[in-house]
Ligand SMILES: Cc1ncc(COP(=O)(O)O)c(C=O)c1O
Protein backbone atom coordinates (compact mmCIF):
# COMPACT_ATOMS: atom_id res chain seq x y z
CA UNK A 1 0.00 0.00 0.00
CA UNK A 2 1.34 3.37 -0.96
CA UNK A 3 0.00 6.89 -0.61
CA UNK A 4 0.32 9.45 -3.39
CA UNK A 5 2.60 12.44 -2.96
CA UNK A 6 -0.43 14.68 -2.54
CA UNK A 7 -1.81 12.48 0.25
CA UNK A 8 1.53 12.49 2.04
CA UNK A 9 1.72 16.27 1.67
CA UNK A 10 -1.72 16.77 3.23
CA UNK A 11 -0.91 14.21 5.91
CA UNK A 12 2.45 15.75 6.81
CA UNK A 13 1.24 19.33 6.48
CA UNK A 14 -2.47 19.21 7.11
CA UNK A 15 -4.33 22.43 6.26
CA UNK A 16 -6.85 23.90 8.67
CA UNK A 17 -6.20 21.78 11.72
CA UNK A 18 -7.91 22.95 14.87
CA UNK A 19 -11.19 24.16 16.22
CA UNK A 20 -13.32 27.24 15.53
CA UNK A 21 -14.75 28.94 18.58
CA UNK A 22 -18.46 29.63 18.31
CA UNK A 23 -18.58 27.74 15.05
CA UNK A 24 -21.80 27.98 13.07
CA UNK A 25 -21.75 24.26 12.40
CA UNK A 26 -19.94 21.38 14.07
CA UNK A 27 -20.15 17.76 12.98
CA UNK A 28 -18.53 14.62 14.34
CA UNK A 29 -18.54 11.27 12.55
CA UNK A 30 -16.90 7.88 13.01
CA UNK A 31 -16.02 6.27 16.33
CA UNK A 32 -12.90 5.38 18.25
CA UNK A 33 -13.60 1.65 18.17
CA UNK A 34 -13.13 1.70 14.42
CA UNK A 35 -10.05 3.85 14.71
CA UNK A 36 -11.41 6.94 13.07
CA UNK A 37 -13.19 10.07 14.27
CA UNK A 38 -13.51 13.26 12.28
CA UNK A 39 -14.71 16.52 13.64
CA UNK A 40 -15.49 19.44 11.33
CA UNK A 41 -15.97 23.07 12.36
CA UNK A 42 -17.51 25.62 10.00
CA UNK A 43 -17.74 29.40 10.13
CA UNK A 44 -20.54 30.48 7.82
CA UNK A 45 -21.53 33.99 6.72
CA UNK A 46 -24.46 34.57 4.34
CA UNK A 47 -24.46 30.88 3.49
CA UNK A 48 -20.82 31.03 2.47
CA UNK A 49 -18.24 28.92 4.32
CA UNK A 50 -15.69 31.51 5.33
CA UNK A 51 -13.63 29.16 7.46
CA UNK A 52 -13.36 25.43 8.03
CA UNK A 53 -11.23 23.53 10.52
CA UNK A 54 -10.95 19.90 11.51
CA UNK A 55 -9.69 17.49 14.10
CA UNK A 56 -9.13 13.87 13.18
CA UNK A 57 -8.23 10.68 14.98
CA UNK A 58 -7.31 8.26 12.25
CA UNK A 59 -4.88 7.04 9.65
CA UNK A 60 -2.85 9.00 7.14
CA UNK A 61 -5.70 8.91 4.64
CA UNK A 62 -8.20 10.11 7.24
CA UNK A 63 -6.02 13.11 8.07
CA UNK A 64 -5.28 13.88 4.42
CA UNK A 65 -8.93 13.64 3.34
CA UNK A 66 -10.07 15.86 6.23
CA UNK A 67 -7.46 18.39 5.24
CA UNK A 68 -8.43 18.29 1.57
CA UNK A 69 -12.15 18.45 2.36
CA UNK A 70 -11.69 21.68 4.33
CA UNK A 71 -9.71 23.13 1.43
CA UNK A 72 -12.39 22.16 -1.07
CA UNK A 73 -15.28 23.77 0.79
CA UNK A 74 -13.64 26.94 2.04
CA UNK A 75 -15.00 29.98 0.22
CA UNK A 76 -17.86 27.98 -1.24
CA UNK A 77 -21.55 28.24 -0.54
CA UNK A 78 -23.33 25.83 1.72
CA UNK A 79 -25.13 24.44 -1.30
CA UNK A 80 -21.86 23.78 -3.12
CA UNK A 81 -20.38 22.16 -0.03
CA UNK A 82 -23.31 19.77 0.12
CA UNK A 83 -22.34 18.56 -3.32
CA UNK A 84 -18.87 17.58 -2.17
CA UNK A 85 -18.42 13.84 -2.67
CA UNK A 86 -15.78 11.55 -1.29
CA UNK A 87 -14.87 10.89 -4.90
CA UNK A 88 -14.00 14.54 -5.42
CA UNK A 89 -11.81 14.47 -2.33
CA UNK A 90 -10.04 11.33 -3.52
CA UNK A 91 -9.48 12.81 -6.96
CA UNK A 92 -8.12 16.03 -5.53
CA UNK A 93 -5.64 13.94 -3.56
CA UNK A 94 -4.48 12.07 -6.64
CA UNK A 95 -6.14 8.82 -5.57
CA UNK A 96 -6.20 6.63 -2.47
CA UNK A 97 -5.44 2.95 -1.96
CA UNK A 98 -8.69 0.97 -2.32
CA UNK A 99 -8.66 -0.08 1.31
CA UNK A 100 -8.59 3.59 2.34
CA UNK A 101 -11.61 4.79 0.37
CA UNK A 102 -13.80 4.54 3.47
CA UNK A 103 -11.71 7.25 5.13
CA UNK A 104 -12.68 9.67 2.36
CA UNK A 105 -16.35 8.79 2.90
CA UNK A 106 -15.86 9.91 6.47
CA UNK A 107 -14.61 13.29 5.24
CA UNK A 108 -17.72 13.76 3.10
CA UNK A 109 -19.89 12.76 6.04
CA UNK A 110 -18.11 15.11 8.42
CA UNK A 111 -18.90 18.06 6.13
CA UNK A 112 -22.56 17.02 5.92
CA UNK A 113 -22.82 16.54 9.65
CA UNK A 114 -21.42 20.03 10.24
CA UNK A 115 -23.81 21.52 7.68
CA UNK A 116 -26.77 19.72 9.26
CA UNK A 117 -25.76 21.27 12.57
CA UNK A 118 -25.70 24.68 10.90
CA UNK A 119 -29.17 24.13 9.38
CA UNK A 120 -30.48 23.11 12.77
CA UNK A 121 -28.99 26.16 14.45
CA UNK A 122 -30.57 28.60 12.00
CA UNK A 123 -33.85 26.71 11.99
CA UNK A 124 -33.69 25.61 8.37
CA UNK A 125 -35.22 22.33 7.33
CA UNK A 126 -32.58 19.68 6.64
CA UNK A 127 -33.29 18.51 3.10
CA UNK A 128 -30.27 16.25 2.65
CA UNK A 129 -29.07 12.98 4.01
CA UNK A 130 -27.26 13.22 7.33
CA UNK A 131 -24.89 10.48 8.42
CA UNK A 132 -26.28 8.78 11.47
CA UNK A 133 -24.18 8.38 14.54
CA UNK A 134 -23.71 4.65 14.93
CA UNK A 135 -22.03 3.11 17.89
CA UNK A 136 -19.57 0.32 17.29
CA UNK A 137 -20.40 -0.19 13.67
CA UNK A 138 -17.29 -0.02 11.56
CA UNK A 139 -17.90 0.57 7.91
CA UNK A 140 -15.62 -0.89 5.37
CA UNK A 141 -16.98 0.53 2.19
CA UNK A 142 -17.02 -1.51 -0.96
CA UNK A 143 -13.56 -1.82 -2.34
CA UNK A 144 -13.79 -0.90 -6.01
CA UNK A 145 -12.32 -3.20 -8.62
CA UNK A 146 -8.81 -2.21 -9.57
CA UNK B 147 20.80 14.93 17.25
CA UNK B 148 21.43 14.59 13.57
CA UNK B 149 18.85 12.75 11.54
CA UNK B 150 19.41 9.02 11.52
CA UNK B 151 17.87 5.90 10.15
CA UNK B 152 16.74 3.70 13.04
CA UNK B 153 15.42 0.29 12.17
CA UNK B 154 13.41 -0.84 15.18
CA UNK B 155 11.16 -3.43 13.54
CA UNK B 156 13.31 -6.53 13.85
CA UNK B 157 10.28 -8.67 14.63
CA UNK B 158 9.11 -7.98 11.07
CA UNK B 159 12.39 -8.88 9.42
CA UNK B 160 16.12 -8.29 9.73
CA UNK B 161 18.90 -7.45 7.31
CA UNK B 162 21.05 -10.32 6.09
CA UNK B 163 24.34 -10.27 7.97
CA UNK B 164 27.52 -9.70 5.89
CA UNK B 165 28.97 -12.96 7.29
CA UNK B 166 25.86 -14.72 6.07
CA UNK B 167 26.18 -13.25 2.59
CA UNK B 168 29.84 -14.34 2.59
CA UNK B 169 28.94 -17.88 3.59
CA UNK B 170 26.21 -18.08 0.98
CA UNK B 171 28.04 -16.60 -1.98
CA UNK B 172 30.13 -19.67 -2.87
CA UNK B 173 26.91 -21.68 -3.05
CA UNK B 174 25.59 -19.29 -5.67
CA UNK B 175 28.73 -18.81 -7.71
CA UNK B 176 30.76 -21.98 -7.33
CA UNK B 177 28.91 -24.81 -5.62
CA UNK B 178 25.74 -24.27 -7.57
CA UNK B 179 25.09 -27.90 -8.34
CA UNK B 180 21.92 -29.78 -7.51
CA UNK B 181 22.54 -31.58 -4.23
CA UNK B 182 20.71 -34.61 -5.60
CA UNK B 183 23.21 -35.00 -8.47
CA UNK B 184 25.81 -37.69 -8.00
CA UNK B 185 28.72 -36.02 -9.76
CA UNK B 186 31.15 -33.80 -7.91
CA UNK B 187 29.35 -30.54 -8.68
CA UNK B 188 26.30 -31.94 -6.94
CA UNK B 189 28.32 -33.37 -4.06
CA UNK B 190 29.77 -29.93 -3.27
CA UNK B 191 26.26 -28.59 -2.80
CA UNK B 192 25.26 -31.67 -0.84
CA UNK B 193 28.17 -31.11 1.53
CA UNK B 194 27.03 -27.54 2.22
CA UNK B 195 23.53 -28.78 2.85
CA UNK B 196 24.66 -31.55 5.19
CA UNK B 197 26.92 -29.24 7.15
CA UNK B 198 24.13 -26.71 7.50
CA UNK B 199 21.74 -29.36 8.76
CA UNK B 200 24.25 -30.54 11.32
CA UNK B 201 24.91 -27.03 12.49
CA UNK B 202 21.22 -26.22 12.90
CA UNK B 203 20.60 -29.52 14.66
CA UNK B 204 23.44 -28.98 17.11
CA UNK B 205 22.34 -25.43 17.86
CA UNK B 206 18.83 -26.66 18.62
CA UNK B 207 19.90 -29.67 20.63
CA UNK B 208 18.56 -31.99 17.93
CA UNK B 209 19.84 -34.65 15.53
CA UNK B 210 20.45 -33.77 11.86
CA UNK B 211 17.71 -36.14 10.72
CA UNK B 212 15.21 -34.24 12.81
CA UNK B 213 15.62 -31.03 10.77
CA UNK B 214 13.58 -30.33 7.65
CA UNK B 215 14.30 -27.16 5.74
CA UNK B 216 11.28 -25.24 4.49
CA UNK B 217 10.47 -22.01 2.68
CA UNK B 218 10.05 -20.21 6.00
CA UNK B 219 8.03 -20.02 9.17
CA UNK B 220 4.63 -20.02 7.50
CA UNK B 221 5.27 -23.29 5.69
CA UNK B 222 6.70 -24.95 8.79
CA UNK B 223 3.70 -23.82 10.86
CA UNK B 224 1.20 -25.08 8.28
CA UNK B 225 2.96 -28.39 7.98
CA UNK B 226 3.27 -28.97 11.70
CA UNK B 227 -0.23 -27.95 12.71
CA UNK B 228 -2.18 -29.54 9.88
CA UNK B 229 0.14 -32.50 9.49
CA UNK B 230 0.31 -33.16 13.23
CA UNK B 231 -3.45 -33.03 13.70
CA UNK B 232 -4.18 -35.24 10.70
CA UNK B 233 -1.53 -37.74 11.77
CA UNK B 234 -3.08 -38.13 15.22
CA UNK B 235 -6.55 -38.50 13.76
CA UNK B 236 -5.33 -41.21 11.40
CA UNK B 237 -3.36 -43.04 14.09
CA UNK B 238 -5.55 -42.59 17.14
CA UNK B 239 -8.80 -41.04 16.00
CA UNK B 240 -8.14 -37.84 17.91
CA UNK B 241 -10.05 -34.82 16.59
CA UNK B 242 -9.24 -31.98 18.92
CA UNK B 243 -6.65 -29.21 18.61
CA UNK B 244 -5.56 -26.72 21.26
CA UNK B 245 -3.94 -23.45 20.41
CA UNK B 246 -3.88 -19.93 21.86
CA UNK B 247 -5.76 -16.80 20.84
CA UNK B 248 -2.50 -14.93 20.17
CA UNK B 249 -0.83 -17.22 17.63
CA UNK B 250 0.57 -15.98 14.35
CA UNK B 251 -1.92 -16.13 11.45
CA UNK B 252 0.09 -19.03 9.98
CA UNK B 253 -1.08 -21.12 12.95
CA UNK B 254 -4.53 -19.58 13.44
CA UNK B 255 -5.51 -19.95 9.79
CA UNK B 256 -4.15 -23.51 9.80
CA UNK B 257 -6.36 -24.28 12.78
CA UNK B 258 -9.35 -22.83 10.96
CA UNK B 259 -8.53 -25.05 7.99
CA UNK B 260 -8.59 -28.02 10.38
CA UNK B 261 -12.00 -26.92 11.68
CA UNK B 262 -13.29 -27.12 8.13
CA UNK B 263 -12.01 -30.72 8.08
CA UNK B 264 -14.04 -31.56 11.16
CA UNK B 265 -11.50 -30.91 13.92
CA UNK B 266 -12.65 -29.15 17.05
CA UNK B 267 -10.25 -26.35 17.96
CA UNK B 268 -9.92 -24.73 21.38
CA UNK B 269 -8.44 -21.25 21.27
CA UNK B 270 -7.20 -20.84 24.83
CA UNK B 271 -7.24 -17.31 26.18
CA UNK B 272 -4.27 -15.46 27.63
CA UNK B 273 -4.21 -13.27 30.73
CA UNK B 274 -3.87 -9.49 30.62
CA UNK B 275 -0.09 -9.84 30.25
CA UNK B 276 -0.41 -12.26 27.36
CA UNK B 277 0.53 -15.45 29.18
CA UNK B 278 -1.53 -18.54 28.45
CA UNK B 279 -4.16 -19.22 31.09
CA UNK B 280 -2.98 -22.61 32.44
CA UNK B 281 -6.26 -23.46 34.15
CA UNK B 282 -8.20 -22.90 30.95
CA UNK B 283 -5.58 -24.88 29.06
CA UNK B 284 -5.84 -27.85 31.41
CA UNK B 285 -9.62 -27.73 31.19
CA UNK B 286 -9.47 -28.10 27.42
CA UNK B 287 -6.84 -30.83 27.29
CA UNK B 288 -8.15 -34.40 27.14
CA UNK B 289 -7.67 -37.80 25.55
CA UNK B 290 -9.12 -36.54 22.29
CA UNK B 291 -6.51 -33.79 21.92
CA UNK B 292 -4.38 -34.51 18.86
CA UNK B 293 -1.98 -31.60 19.04
CA UNK B 294 -1.21 -28.55 21.11
CA UNK B 295 0.17 -25.59 19.16
CA UNK B 296 1.36 -22.71 21.33
CA UNK B 297 3.96 -20.18 20.28
CA UNK B 298 7.24 -19.86 22.15
CA UNK B 299 7.33 -16.05 21.89
CA UNK B 300 4.67 -13.73 20.59
CA UNK B 301 5.51 -11.53 17.63
CA UNK B 302 3.61 -8.47 18.83
CA UNK B 303 4.01 -8.30 22.58
CA UNK B 304 6.97 -10.64 22.95
CA UNK B 305 5.49 -12.74 25.74
CA UNK B 306 7.20 -16.06 26.42
CA UNK B 307 4.96 -19.06 27.08
CA UNK B 308 5.73 -21.91 29.49
CA UNK B 309 6.42 -24.38 26.67
CA UNK B 310 8.16 -26.97 28.83
CA UNK B 311 5.22 -27.16 31.19
CA UNK B 312 2.70 -27.22 28.35
CA UNK B 313 4.64 -30.01 26.70
CA UNK B 314 4.56 -32.14 29.85
CA UNK B 315 0.82 -31.67 30.17
CA UNK B 316 0.21 -32.40 26.49
CA UNK B 317 2.31 -35.55 26.64
CA UNK B 318 0.50 -36.78 29.75
CA UNK B 319 -2.62 -36.91 27.60
CA UNK B 320 -0.76 -38.39 24.65
CA UNK B 321 -1.07 -35.29 22.49
CA UNK B 322 1.64 -33.89 20.22
CA UNK B 323 3.28 -30.61 21.17
CA UNK B 324 4.26 -28.04 18.57
CA UNK B 325 5.72 -24.62 19.19
CA UNK B 326 6.24 -21.77 16.76
CA UNK B 327 9.67 -20.48 17.80
CA UNK B 328 10.02 -18.05 14.90
CA UNK B 329 10.36 -15.00 17.16
CA UNK B 330 12.31 -16.73 19.91
CA UNK B 331 15.06 -18.21 17.77
CA UNK B 332 18.24 -16.26 18.13
CA UNK B 333 16.78 -13.98 20.81
CA UNK B 334 16.51 -16.42 23.71
CA UNK B 335 17.96 -19.90 24.24
CA UNK B 336 15.93 -22.62 22.51
CA UNK B 337 16.72 -26.30 23.01
CA UNK B 338 14.28 -28.88 21.72
CA UNK B 339 15.48 -31.61 24.09
CA UNK B 340 15.01 -29.45 27.15
CA UNK B 341 11.64 -28.30 25.93
CA UNK B 342 10.60 -31.82 25.02
CA UNK B 343 8.49 -30.61 22.09
CA UNK B 344 7.62 -32.87 19.17
CA UNK B 345 7.86 -30.14 16.58
CA UNK B 346 9.22 -26.61 16.40
CA UNK B 347 9.28 -24.03 13.61
CA UNK B 348 11.82 -21.32 12.84
CA UNK B 349 12.33 -18.73 10.15
CA UNK B 350 15.68 -17.44 8.88
CA UNK B 351 14.77 -13.84 8.11
CA UNK B 352 14.08 -13.09 11.77
CA UNK B 353 17.74 -13.67 12.64
CA UNK B 354 19.69 -12.16 9.75
CA UNK B 355 19.33 -14.96 7.21
CA UNK B 356 17.47 -14.39 3.92
CA UNK B 357 13.69 -14.38 3.60
CA UNK B 358 12.19 -17.60 2.33
CA UNK B 359 14.33 -19.81 4.54
CA UNK B 360 13.15 -21.78 7.55
CA UNK B 361 13.00 -25.16 9.19
CA UNK B 362 10.77 -27.55 11.00
CA UNK B 363 12.23 -29.66 13.76
CA UNK B 364 10.40 -32.97 13.99
CA UNK B 365 11.32 -35.41 16.73
CA UNK B 366 12.82 -38.67 15.54
CA UNK B 367 10.22 -41.41 15.40
CA UNK B 368 7.46 -38.99 14.55
CA UNK B 369 6.57 -39.06 10.89
CA UNK B 370 3.61 -36.90 10.05
CA UNK B 371 2.53 -36.79 6.40
CA UNK B 372 4.70 -34.89 4.02
CA UNK B 373 3.30 -31.53 3.07
CA UNK B 374 4.77 -31.00 -0.37
CA UNK B 375 4.79 -33.83 -2.90
CA UNK B 376 7.50 -34.16 -5.49
CA UNK B 377 10.97 -35.46 -6.03
CA UNK B 378 11.51 -36.66 -2.48
CA UNK B 379 14.07 -34.22 -1.11
CA UNK B 380 14.48 -33.76 2.67
CA UNK B 381 14.31 -37.53 3.22
CA UNK B 382 11.07 -37.83 1.23
CA UNK B 383 9.34 -35.38 3.56
CA UNK B 384 9.59 -32.01 1.84
CA UNK B 385 10.11 -32.05 -1.89
CA UNK B 386 11.63 -29.33 -4.00
CA UNK B 387 15.24 -28.76 -4.99
CA UNK B 388 16.85 -27.42 -1.87
CA UNK B 389 17.55 -23.71 -1.47
CA UNK B 390 21.17 -24.59 -0.77
CA UNK B 391 22.57 -21.08 -0.46
CA UNK B 392 19.62 -20.01 1.68
CA UNK B 393 20.01 -23.03 3.94
CA UNK B 394 23.73 -22.37 4.34
CA UNK B 395 22.83 -18.77 5.15
CA UNK B 396 20.26 -19.87 7.72
CA UNK B 397 22.74 -22.13 9.49
CA UNK B 398 25.43 -19.46 9.52
CA UNK B 399 23.01 -16.84 10.81
CA UNK B 400 21.71 -19.12 13.54
CA UNK B 401 25.25 -19.88 14.67
CA UNK B 402 26.00 -16.15 14.87
CA UNK B 403 22.76 -15.43 16.70
CA UNK B 404 23.34 -18.15 19.28
CA UNK B 405 26.92 -16.99 19.83
CA UNK B 406 25.52 -13.52 20.60
CA UNK B 407 23.01 -14.73 23.19
CA UNK B 408 25.25 -13.79 26.14
CA UNK B 409 24.98 -10.17 24.97
CA UNK B 410 21.21 -10.12 25.18
CA UNK B 411 21.44 -8.04 28.33
CA UNK B 412 22.46 -4.99 26.32
CA UNK B 413 19.35 -5.26 24.15
CA UNK B 414 17.16 -5.71 27.21
CA UNK B 415 18.66 -2.60 28.82
CA UNK B 416 18.08 -0.48 25.72
CA UNK B 417 14.50 -1.69 25.58
CA UNK B 418 13.87 -0.99 29.25
CA UNK B 419 15.40 2.45 29.03
CA UNK B 420 13.09 3.32 26.16
CA UNK B 421 10.08 1.90 28.00
CA UNK B 422 10.89 3.80 31.19
CA UNK B 423 11.36 7.02 29.32
CA UNK B 424 8.08 6.74 27.45
CA UNK B 425 6.04 5.73 30.48
CA UNK B 426 7.49 8.52 32.61
CA UNK B 427 7.43 11.31 30.06
CA UNK B 428 4.51 10.74 27.73
CA UNK B 429 1.14 10.85 29.49
CA UNK B 430 -1.73 8.46 28.68
CA UNK B 431 0.46 5.53 27.70
CA UNK B 432 -0.15 1.85 28.33
CA UNK B 433 2.52 -0.84 28.57
CA UNK B 434 1.29 -3.92 26.70
CA UNK B 435 2.49 -7.41 27.60
CA UNK B 436 4.49 -8.89 30.44
CA UNK B 437 7.41 -6.88 31.81
CA UNK B 438 9.52 -9.96 32.62
CA UNK B 439 8.41 -12.99 30.60
CA UNK B 440 9.20 -11.25 27.38
CA UNK B 441 11.64 -11.19 24.46
CA UNK B 442 14.52 -8.85 25.33
CA UNK B 443 14.09 -6.57 22.30
CA UNK B 444 10.30 -6.29 22.28
CA UNK B 445 8.39 -3.26 23.49
CA UNK B 446 4.71 -2.64 22.88
CA UNK B 447 3.08 0.55 24.05
CA UNK B 448 -0.27 2.16 23.36
CA UNK B 449 -0.59 5.91 23.11
CA UNK B 450 -4.14 6.83 23.90
CA UNK B 451 -6.12 9.16 21.63
CA UNK B 452 -3.96 8.66 18.57
CA UNK B 453 -3.96 6.14 15.76
CA UNK B 454 -0.98 3.94 14.96
CA UNK B 455 -0.72 4.29 11.21
CA UNK B 456 -0.30 8.05 11.42
CA UNK B 457 2.23 7.51 14.19
CA UNK B 458 4.10 5.04 12.00
CA UNK B 459 4.11 7.44 9.04
CA UNK B 460 5.39 10.40 11.06
CA UNK B 461 8.09 8.28 12.70
CA UNK B 462 9.06 7.04 9.26
CA UNK B 463 9.48 10.63 8.11
CA UNK B 464 11.87 11.04 11.03
CA UNK B 465 13.75 7.92 9.88
CA UNK B 466 12.38 5.51 12.47
CA UNK B 467 10.81 2.15 11.49
CA UNK B 468 8.32 0.63 13.93
CA UNK B 469 5.04 -1.21 13.52
CA UNK B 470 1.55 -0.88 14.94
CA UNK B 471 -1.43 -3.05 15.81
CA UNK B 472 -3.87 -0.45 14.51
CA UNK B 473 -6.77 -1.59 12.35
CA UNK B 474 -5.98 1.14 9.87
CA UNK B 475 -2.63 -0.38 8.98
CA UNK B 476 -3.90 -3.94 8.54
CA UNK B 477 -5.32 -5.42 5.37
CA UNK B 478 -8.39 -6.58 7.25
CA UNK B 479 -9.04 -3.24 8.97
CA UNK B 480 -9.20 -5.18 12.22
CA UNK B 481 -7.07 -4.16 15.17
CA UNK B 482 -4.42 -6.62 16.37
CA UNK B 483 -6.01 -9.85 17.62
CA UNK B 484 -3.16 -10.13 20.12
CA UNK B 485 -3.86 -6.77 21.74
CA UNK B 486 -7.59 -7.48 21.84
CA UNK B 487 -6.81 -10.86 23.43
CA UNK B 488 -4.98 -9.23 26.33
CA UNK B 489 -8.10 -7.19 26.96
CA UNK B 490 -7.07 -3.93 25.36
CA UNK B 491 -10.11 -2.06 24.00
CA UNK B 492 -10.02 -1.51 20.23
CA UNK B 493 -9.42 2.24 20.52
CA UNK B 494 -6.29 1.58 22.57
CA UNK B 495 -5.08 -1.13 20.23
CA UNK B 496 -5.32 1.44 17.41
CA UNK B 497 -2.74 3.59 19.16
CA UNK B 498 -0.20 0.82 19.70
CA UNK B 499 3.44 0.88 18.71
CA UNK B 500 5.74 -2.13 18.58
CA UNK B 501 9.44 -1.51 18.84
CA UNK B 502 11.66 -4.55 18.32
CA UNK B 503 15.34 -4.00 18.89
CA UNK B 504 18.20 -6.26 17.84
CA UNK B 505 21.94 -6.48 18.40
CA UNK B 506 22.35 -3.99 15.55
CA UNK B 507 20.65 -1.23 17.54
CA UNK B 508 22.68 1.17 19.65
CA UNK B 509 22.13 3.51 22.57
CA UNK B 510 22.19 6.34 20.03
CA UNK B 511 19.21 4.74 18.29
CA UNK B 512 17.29 4.75 21.54
CA UNK B 513 18.33 8.36 22.22
CA UNK B 514 17.06 9.29 18.78
CA UNK B 515 13.68 7.60 19.33
CA UNK B 516 13.44 9.35 22.68
CA UNK B 517 14.17 12.65 20.96
CA UNK B 518 11.61 12.27 18.18
CA UNK B 519 8.73 10.30 19.67
CA UNK B 520 7.27 12.70 22.25
CA UNK B 521 6.86 15.54 19.75
CA UNK B 522 5.21 13.27 17.20
CA UNK B 523 2.77 11.88 19.75
CA UNK B 524 1.98 15.41 20.94
CA UNK B 525 1.45 16.58 17.39
CA UNK B 526 -1.07 13.83 16.65
CA UNK B 527 -2.81 14.41 19.95
CA UNK B 528 -3.13 18.11 19.17
CA UNK B 529 -5.20 17.19 16.13
CA UNK B 530 -7.17 14.44 17.86
CA UNK B 531 -10.83 15.25 18.59
CA UNK B 532 -10.83 12.87 21.56
CA UNK B 533 -7.69 14.03 23.37
CA UNK B 534 -8.73 15.49 26.70
CA UNK B 535 -5.42 17.32 27.23
CA UNK B 536 -2.55 16.59 29.56
CA UNK B 537 -3.16 15.59 33.10
CA UNK B 538 -6.79 14.78 32.46
C1 LIG C 1 5.54 -15.94 15.27
C2 LIG C 1 5.67 -16.02 13.80
N1 LIG C 1 5.34 -17.16 13.17
C3 LIG C 1 5.47 -17.30 11.83
C4 LIG C 1 5.93 -16.28 11.04
C5 LIG C 1 6.03 -16.47 9.56
O1 LIG C 1 7.34 -16.67 9.14
P1 LIG C 1 7.75 -16.42 7.62
O2 LIG C 1 7.70 -14.96 7.41
O3 LIG C 1 9.11 -16.99 7.49
O4 LIG C 1 6.77 -17.15 6.77
C6 LIG C 1 6.29 -15.07 11.65
C7 LIG C 1 6.81 -13.94 10.86
O5 LIG C 1 6.12 -13.04 10.45
C8 LIG C 1 6.15 -14.94 13.06
O6 LIG C 1 6.45 -13.81 13.68
Ligand code: FES
Nearest residue numbers: 036058059103474
Ligand atom coordinates in the same frame (compact mmCIF):
# COMPACT_ATOMS: atom_id res chain seq x y z
S1 FES D 1 -8.99 5.91 9.70
FE1 FES D 1 -8.75 3.75 9.83
S2 FES D 1 -8.21 3.25 7.83
FE2 FES D 1 -8.38 5.39 7.70
